[in-house]
Amino acid sequence: MRRNKIALIGGGQIGGVLAQLTALRQLGDVVLFDIVQDFPQGKALDLAEAAKIDGFDGRVTGTNDYSDITGADMVIITAGLPRKPGMSRDDLLVTNAKIMQNVAENVKQYAPDAIVIVISNPLDAMVTLFRKVSGFPHHKVIGQAGVLDSSRFATFIAWELGVSVKDINAMVLGGHGDTMVPLVRYANVNGIPVMELLERKYKDAAKAKEVMTAMVERTKMAGGEVVKLLKTGSAFYSPASAAIQMAEAILFDEKRVLPVCAYLNGEFNVSGYYVGVPAVLGANGIEKILELTLDAEEQALMDNSVKAVTELVADMERLGF
Ligand code: APR
Secondary structure, eight states: OOOOEEEEEOOSHHHHHHHHHHHHTTOOEEEEEOSSTTHHHHHHHHHHTTHHHHTOOOOEEEESOGGGGTTOSEEEEOOSOOOOTTOOGGGGHHHHHHHHHHHHHHHHHHOTTOEEEEOOSSHHHHHHHHHHHHOOOGGGEEEOOHHHHHHHHHHHHHHHHTSOGGGEEOOEEBOSSTTOEEOTTTOEETTEEHHHHHHHHHSOHHHHHHHHHHHHHHHHTHHHHHHHHHSSSOOOHHHHHHHHHHHHHHHTTOOEEEEEEEEEESGGGOEEEEEEEEEEEETTEEEEEOOOOOOHHHHHHHHHHHHHHHHHHHHHHHTTO
16 A cells, blocks of 8 residues: 655745645655745755654655646645735735646646645635636635634633643634634633633623633734734744644544635535635545534624625636636
């Protein structure tokens, strides 16, 4: 039985961390593709030379030739330009759409059976475009956003409550932009509602609400917060970790329930768009969308986020993609 072959398209900041995590967790052989000559070869060589120390057997190679991804089981795409300070994800639309079109044509040619995870921004548009150009089944093309946004939300809750982040369950739905929807009512610490713990901590419902609102807002702006500090790029450790969690769920057929950018066909009253929702991830990619009851306020936020996604996709289509 051969090892899994995992192609990483884009060998930049996120691509590099993805390669390292893939190797360390022994998920398979890594092929790191980038258009910059020698760059992915250099990263791959550096990483391969750590195998003795880290104790992994998977091969790590770098390439500028798409034919080297032939037969990949999984493709994770980070090709594109990251955000610069002050730039919105949507500003990246035209540049990254051209790149994504090219990537999709090549993945279709060389890895037609792969399950694909898209990370490039603006995420909801890029995953839509990849699906359209490749013609791959919808359940095999998945966007990474919700796992990261939810991890950020969980982190802020853990810091606020002074408890382990491992015990926080928190989910963010909707588009991967400023309209994303952190689900406050469902956020819990091993089953105990976070709002209840905040109310006990502050002994004041209004103050608890204020603290939660601040965490929700920080979650929505968390990508920008990192961009502002880094000045030379956008978040890369956490997006890579998020995609690896999704990849493991698929490669090991774990049936994990994760918030991912999935194609909706009537679920959540949305048809024909990729939106962040809870889904079961297993060997077939997205195996099921899990619907849940939203109250009127949550539904309004979700509707607003879906509207932003549809506008983004419409913008992309108007620009000829
Ligand atoms: N094909 C393949 N790779 C490409 C192409 C292309 N047509 N165009 C650019 N690239 C490569 C760049 O050479 C670069 O190495 O994509 C890589 C992107 O890496 P970084 O610039 O370091 O960006 P990164 O931080 O990894 O983010 C990648 O993910 O989260 C999103 O907003 C982020 O869209 C960005 C993407």
